[in-house]
Amino acid sequence: MPxxxxxxxxxxxxALALLCLMGALALMAGGFGYPAADVAAPxxxxxxxxxxxxxxxxxLCGALFQFVPVxxxxxxxxxxxxxxxxxxxxxxxxxxxxxxxxxxxxxGPRAVLPLGGALLVLGFALAIYNLARTxxxxxxxxxxxxxxxxxxxxxxxxxxxxxxxxxxxxxxSSAPWVAALTAEGLPVHAVAGLGGWLTxxxxxxxxxxxxxxxxxxxxxxxxxxxxxxxxxxxxTIITVGGVxxxxxxxxxxxxxxxxxxxxxxxxxxxGRDIARLYSARKxxxxxxxxxxxxxxxxxxxxxxxxxxxxIAGGTLGRHVGALVFLTAFGWLTGLGLxxxxxxxxxxxxxxxxxxxxxxxxxxxxxxxxxxxxxAPWFWLYFGATDFLVLMLLAEAPGLARIGAAAMLLxxxxxxxxxxRIRRLADVRQAARLPRGVSRPRLLILxxxxx
Amino acid sequence: MTTFVDVDVRPTLRAGGEPFGEIxxxxxxxxxxxxxxxxxxxxxxxxxxxxxxKGFTHEEREIGGGDWEVLFAPPGSASDxxxxxxxxxxxxxxxxWPAPAREMDNRDLDPPEPMVRILAATxxxxxxxxxxxxxxxxxxxxxxxxxxxxxxxxxxFDDDGTTYRIHIRVGGAVDAAQ
Numbered sequence: 001m002p003x004x005x006x007x008x009x010x011x012x013x014x015a016l017a018l019l020c021l022m023g024a025l026a027l028m029a030g031g032f033g034y035p036a037a038d039v040a041a042p043x044x045x046x047x048x049x050x051x052x053x054x055x056x057x058x059x060l061c062g063a064l065f066q067f068v069p070v071x072x073x074x075x076x077x078x079x080x081x082x083x084x085x086x087x088x089x090x091x092x093x094x095x096x097x098x099x100x101x102x103x104x105x106x107x108g109p110r111a112v113l114p115l116g117g118a119l120l121v122l123g124f125a126l127a128i129y130n131l132a133r134t135x136x137x138x139x140x141x142x143x144x145x146x147x148x149x150x151x152x153x154x155x156x157x158x159x160x161x162x163x164x165x166x167x168x169x170x171x172x173s174s175a176p177w178v179a180a181l182t183a184e185g186l187p188v189h190a191v192a193g194l195g196g197w198l199t200x201x202x203x204x205x206x207x208x209x210x211x212x213x214x215x216x217x218x219x220x221x222x223x224x225x226x227x228x229x230x231x232x233x234x235x236t237i238i239t240v241g242g243v244x245x246x247x248x249x250x251x252x253x254x255x256x257x258x259x260x261x262x263x264x265x266x267x268x269x270x271g272r273d274i275a276r277l278y279s280a281r282k283x284x285x286x287x288x289x290x291x292x293x294x295x296x297x298x299x300x301x302x303x304x305x306x307x308x309x310x311i312a313g314g315t316l317g318r319h320v321g322a323l324v325f326l327t328a329f330g331w332l333t334g335l336g337l338x339x340x341x342x343x344x345x346x347x348x349x350x351x352x353x354x355x356x357x358x359x360x361x362x363x364x365x366x367x368x369x370x371x372x373x374x375a376p377w378f379w380l381y382f383g384a385t386d387f388l389v390l391m392l393l394a395e396a397p398g399l400a401r402i403g404a405a406a407m408l409l410x411x412x413x414x415x416x417x418x419x420r421i422r423r424l425a426d427v428r429q430a431a432r433l434p435r436g437v438s439r440p441r442l443l444i445l446x447x448x449x450x
Numbered sequence: 451m452t453t454f455v456d457v458d459v460r461p462t463l464r465a466g467g468e469p470f471g472e473i474x475x476x477x478x479x480x481x482x483x484x485x486x487x488x489x490x491x492x493x494x495x496x497x498x499x500x501x502x503x504k505g506f507t508h509e510e511r512e513i514g515g516g517d518w519e520v521l522f523a524p525p526g527s528a529s530d531x532x533x534x535x536x537x538x539x540x541x542x543x544x545x546x547w548p549a550p551a552r553e554m555d556n557r558d559l560d561p562p563e564p565m566v567r568i569l570a571a572t573x574x575x576x577x578x579x580x581x582x583x584x585x586x587x588x589x590x591x592x593x594x595x596x597x598x599x600x601x602x603x604x605x606x607f608d609d610d611g612t613t614y615r616i617h618i619r620v621g622g623a624v625d626a627a628q
Contacts, residue, residue: 003496003593073588075495136516137492139463212561212587217612282558350562354595358569365562 004069006351006445009082011422013062014340015443016090018415020054021333025408028401035397039321042104046097051328053093053120056198057155059336061085061127063205063343064148068131071145071208077133079447081126088123092116096166103169110171117166124159128152143224147204150232154196157239161189180246188242188252194324195263196235198332199300203231203270206293209339210274214281214290219273227269234262260307267304271297288371292338292378299330299382322392329385329407337381337414345369345421351445352424352437360434363427370426374417381410452523454487455480460517463491468606473497477504477522486522493518499597503622547604547619550582551575557586557613565592568618572601577621585614 024047027033033043061082069076099113135141135149161181167173168182211218238259242252274297303326310316310323345368353362388403419425422442424432433439440446457476459469469490477486486506488494497520498508505525513519552571556564564585569592571581588605596603602622607614 003597004590005594070590073590074492139491140466215558215560215586218587283560346562350591354591355598357566357595358571358573362566364566 004073004075005079006347006447007062007066007076007082008079008445008447009086010062010066010347011344011445012443013058013065013082013086014344014418016086017055017058017062018411018418020050020058020093022408022411022415024050024055025404025411029405029408031401034321035392035400042100045103046100048324049093049096049100051333052193052198053089053096056328056332056336057124058086058089059340060198060201061089063339064127064131064201066343066347067205067209068134068145068148071148071205072135072138072141074134074138077130077137081130085123085126085130088119088126092119092121092123095119099166099170112170114163114166114170114172117163117170121159121163124155128156143220143228144204144208146228147200147207147231150228150235151197151201151204154192154200154235154239158189158193158197161185161192161243165189177247181243184246184251185243187256188239188246190324191256191259192235192239194327194332196239199327200231200235202332202335203227206335206339207273207277209342210277210290210293213283213342214277214286215283216277216281219277223269223273227266227273230262230266230269234259234266237262260311264304264308267300271301287342287366288369288375288378289338289342292341292382293335295378295382296331296334296338299326299334299385303327303331319393322389325392326385326389330382330389334382334385337378337411340418341369341374341414344418347445348421348424348440351440356434356436360436361431362434362437363431367427367431368421368424370417370420374414377410377413377417381407381414384410452483452485454485454521456487456489458489460489460491470604470606474604477501477506480524483524485524488520488522489513490518490520491516494520496593503602547580547617547622548578549580550617551579553582555584557584562591565589565595568592568616569595569599572596572599572618572620575620579620581618581620583616583618585616586612588614589616 027047027050028035033041033045033047037043065076065082093116095112095116097116098108099110099116102108102110102112131148131152135145138145141149164178165182165185168178207219207224210216237255238252241255241259245252245255278294303323306323306326307316310319316323345365349363349365349368356362384403384406388400388407391397391400391403419442422440424439455476457473459472462469462472473486473488480486486501488497493510493512501508501522506522508520508522510518510520552575554567554571556567559567564583568581568583568589575581588607593603596618600621602619603616605614605616
């Protein structure tokens, strides 16, 4: 069938992702892991992976299965693979988290950590295979999809490095190169994951989604190309250069510094592009999702400024937790929640009303959402995130936990709004279920057949 | 025995071009009983339904290097399955579509408003009439809905690369199969 159909399991990815996010915030507020515990404690590793894999990676995978086909105007290679992919990722994450608990002194077999790592590698390999085969058949990729392709390469690097760490901590291998990579490779793993996989992919998708929803011209100019090349070069230097440096006995610091400079240049160009996108938009009054994506983008800029300030002040080591937190929550989570609010509404609308459009009177996409009810919770989310980052910088972990509790409240309220969208609860009752329309299932999108 | 005319669109695709016009031109000049052997750099899924609606059956195979060979057998040839669609009527020949009965410019509308307007219009139009619409991007979510409703369509970007022009023939795909 020509065109793009709905991706059946995308809502399941989103639902599990939101549960992981709320779980992580609840643990943080309850004093489990950072900031109550040390940034390198096993409990913190538990939290970090619950957020990076459970929340951000599942969210992004679910979104990519739906939107990579839109980026390149070709159908997804396999509609069957997303379910086994989800099962591998969820199972792998559960085992990995058990492994971290074991490192923290909880009873259990040591092997769960490498087993979890292996299952995660398998899950991500399935996701990468499906998306790469989809991208492969496109006659030309276009810039947004090229960002995604580089992001997927970084995902492979991140997952493989993480797997090597689990081999060491799980007692499977203590070969010198495994020990050296584990001892010195953590920054490379973190930057490849947060900067390469999550940030580059989010940048690529945001170029297209923001242009689409604000009626702005597509950007294909030199600055976008330069942002792609500089970002790719930065990640190549950090991952390939960093690992090579560790292999020959140098630390990865020079690679991180050189890559960091290139990444800063890439982010500046991206910021310039996005500012142009917002100002060149034809749609003057923009929806809540685009306004909140703007707030997340400001947080990305703040992340870059904070990184420079901490490096210049020589306090990066002391405040690296605050920097990672701002990246994961101010930028990535902020953008993720903002776009979820639009994507869930759009996919639900298409699923329910697409088949009867033009035949009966149907609600508009915006009739599925209640922006005045959702907006305060987004502001609470960003306000609480900023408060928490400031408290981390002020080294006041007790107050930071209050910030985490406020973030949890905001995310739970936003999740409730998403649930209301799936249930068509904010659509006027008379217009909700016209003839031929049935109520959507919560976790599975009904895919119409030709 | 069906003979096949070769159409190799790999150079066009590798140059970043859109081979649809080239393929349809070849299809429209095929003598009765002759098939088309297409060589492409990917499995041309959209073509299967387009040519399927004109009565062609297809057999595809990967020929290495990511390239694909697809044999489109003409209606009524030996390789046709029993249930294969009958030959397309002349009315479904793309070169003979009637002039558009309705035209709309949807370039400045928020998504998914263009899709809403197009589907609403097709519901009001008569069988066989053609709707012409301008869009600011390829309507990825509209195309499956058109296929599902049995409408034929042809579309592509104008030379400026920013306006997508689509022609939709109401019931076009259904006509072809009858």
